[in-house]
Amino acid sequence: MSVSSILAETGTVTRFAGRVFREGFRPRFEVQELLYQCYVIGYQSLPLVGLTGFIMGLVLTLRLRPTMVQFGADSWIPVMVGMTIIQEMGPIITGLMVAGKVGSNIGAELSSMRVTEQIDAMSVSGTNPFKYLVVTRVLAATLMVPVLTVLSDAIGLFAAYVGINTNGVTTVALFTNQIVARLTFGDVLPAVIKTFFFGFAIGLIGCYKGYYADKGTEGVGRAANSAVVAGSLAVFLLDLLAVLISSLLGLY
Amino acid sequence: MLPAPTPAPPAAPTANPAEAVLTIANVSLAFGENHVLQDFSLTLLRGENIVVMGKSGAGKSVLIKCVIGLLQTDSGTITVLGQDVAALDHNGLDRLRTKLGFLFQSNALYDSMTVRDNLLFPLRRQWLTHTPAQEAELVKQALEDVGLADTAAKMPAELSGGMRKRIALARTLILRPEIILYDEPTTGLDPITGREIDHLIREVQKKYNTSALIISHDLACVRLTADRVALLSEGRCYAEDTYAGMQANADPQVHDFFV
Numbered sequence: 001m002s003v004s005s006i007l008a009e010t011g012t013v014t015r016f017a018g019r020v021f022r023e024g025f026r027p028r029f030e031v032q033e034l035l036y037q038c039y040v041i042g043y044q045s046l047p048l049v050g051l052t053g054f055i056m057g058l059v060l061t062l063r064l065r066p067t068m069v070q071f072g073a074d075s076w077i078p079v080m081v082g083m084t085i086i087q088e089m090g091p092i093i094t095g096l097m098v099a100g101k102v103g104s105n106i107g108a109e110l111s112s113m114r115v116t117e118q119i120d121a122m123s124v125s126g127t128n129p130f131k132y133l134v135v136t137r138v139l140a141a142t143l144m145v146p147v148l149t150v151l152s153d154a155i156g157l158f159a160a161y162v163g164i165n166t167n168g169v170t171t172v173a174l175f176t177n178q179i180v181a182r183l184t185f186g187d188v189l190p191a192v193i194k195t196f197f198f199g200f201a202i203g204l205i206g207c208y209k210g211y212y213a214d215k216g217t218e219g220v221g222r223a224a225n226s227a228v229v230a231g232s233l234a235v236f237l238l239d240l241l242a243v244l245i246s247s248l249l250g251l252y
Numbered sequence: 253m254l255p256a257p258t259p260a261p262p263a264a265p266t267a268n269p270a271e272a273v274l275t276i277a278n279v280s281l282a283f284g285e286n287h288v289l290q291d292f293s294l295t296l297l298r299g300e301n302i303v304v305m306g307k308s309g310a311g312k313s314v315l316i317k318c319v320i321g322l323l324q325t326d327s328g329t330i331t332v333l334g335q336d337v338a339a340l341d342h343n344g345l346d347r348l349r350t351k352l353g354f355l356f357q358s359n360a361l362y363d364s365m366t367v368r369d370n371l372l373f374p375l376r377r378q379w380l381t382h383t384p385a386q387e388a389e390l391v392k393q394a395l396e397d398v399g400l401a402d403t404a405a406k407m408p409a410e411l412s413g414g415m416r417k418r419i420a421l422a423r424t425l426i427l428r429p430e431i432i433l434y435d436e437p438t439t440g441l442d443p444i445t446g447r448e449i450d451h452l453i454r455e456v457q458k459k460y461n462t463s464a465l466i467i468s469h470d471l472a473c474v475r476l477t478a479d480r481v482a483l484l485s486e487g488r489c490y491a492e493d494t495y496a497g498m499q500a501n502a503d504p505q506v507h508d509f510f511v
């Protein structure tokens with residue numbers, strides 16, 4: 001892929017995003033489909049995101065522990081792990097898992113609907129398919145990724161507590177205190193805000209790839225595949241952007 | 253000097269049995285250099301079935317997609333039930349579409365929904381409102397019309413090709429359209445199932461007094477369903493006649509379709 005084609009694609013995705021906003025704010029609102037998509041994107045991703053969150057918290061703690069003990073800094077483990085999970089690992093891992101699961105789902109679903117004329121059938125049935133399919137999915141992903149991230153963070157922190165407690169006697173209260181005492185609003189808020197953008201990007205790219213899929217069955221595979229690749233890349237790029245903006249604003 | 257000819261009296265309004273429900277006038281459409289339709293004209297009367305024939309890639313699907321507003325024409329006008337399709341806004345088009353049925357060449361059943369939900373989808377999306385009891389009755393009626401009353405709970409993937417075609421037809425019928433556009437209703441089906449679909453098309457025409465534009469190159473289907481046949485060639489309506497008339501036509505272009 002050449003630089004110019006990436007730029008051209010970025011342009012069309014931006015226009016696509018503009019259309020999502022334009023159509024999203026105009027009635028009629030597809031509330032029922034939105035709730036269903038929240039269920040599909042949020043609830044059905046929960047086991048996956050929860051499991052990866054747990055493993056992440058546990059591995060991080062067990063890895064960090066020997067070094068910290070060596071330096072006599074074991075009391076810093078909770079806050080270090082907590083910061084890492086809340087600020088970076090939680091959002092990124094959740095974003096990537098959702099990009100993989102949800103992004104490919106949306107890409108494959110919409111592209112197969114395009115190929116088999118189901119999207120046209122919706123138009124014919126008096127439904128605006130863009131509103132019904134695209135706006136609902138983008139919005140659901142935007143709303144659900146932050147929720148999933150917070151849940152993944154919580155599970156990750158619980159796993160960290162388990163990791164610390166394997167051969168220690170830290171109480172839950174002490175563990176929580178150590179984290180909460182050191183966390184500021186400026187640590188948490190940007191980390192939560194960026195996940196809305198992760199969700200938006202994942203939903204948007206999945207829908208874009210699916211909605212404009214090439215005819216034929218290979219178009220379906222291509223749409224699913226490129227939705228995952230572009231979605232994951234977008235998560236990293238947005239994360240980089242979030243760090244740059246936060247440090248410019250002096251939040252760290 | 254002769255006096256100027258007096259204009260013909262205006263056509264009688266709606267109640268006229270020979271009222272035109274669909275008028276395609278001088279329609280052209282090109283995709284880049286590919287001039288698919290060039291000055292195509294055709295008129296469909298109330299209660300009439302017209303079959304449009306033409307080679308693969310001649311632009312038959314494109315033609316009926318223009319009629320239902322899925323594609324925009326470059327020039328020419330399409331008038332459906334007295335309304336110019338190109339002049340309608342989004343809501344107007346949606347309203348007009350409640351009176352139009354469209355049977356997709358690929359059926360276009362919603363994979364993720366049961367047969368019942370497939371049928372309910374157009375019903376619930378329209379401006380009309382129904383009670384659950386009325387909805388259930390309409391679904392039952394539509395499924396009985398196509399002879400598949402016991403499939404309501406099935407998924408489309410569980411059905412055979414012919415059954416899917418019938419369900420697609422049931423989904424089209426549920427809104428009681430005045431005009432139905434059939435895109436190759438029998439292609440890909442065995443002859444027996446094909447004839448069943450043909451009879452269904454005729455039954456629907458009689459039962460609900462619909463008009464239909466049918467795309468087909470299945471001769472048996474054409475013979476059974478057509479009141480008139482039109483041949484789409486090089487973007488134009490090349491010939492137009494009854495089935496017998498077309499069969500007797502010596503023009504090689506027409507003749508080749510009827511052997």
Ligand SMILES: Nc1ncnc2c1ncn2[C@@H]1O[C@H](COP(=O)(O)OP(=O)(O)OP(=O)(O)O)[C@@H](O)[C@H]1O
Nearest residue numbers: 283286288306307308309310311312313314315357
């Ligand atoms: N959306 C589109 N964009 C560009 N070209 C198109 C589009 N739809 C159709 N065409 C072109 O228009 C021409 C006519 O296509 P159409 O689908 O109407 O053929 P058809 O007569 O229905 O053929 P078949 O009998 O195989 O279904 C083809 O050359 C096709 O490539």
Ligand SMILES: [Mg+2]
Nearest residue numbers: 312313357435
């Ligand atoms: Mg076709």
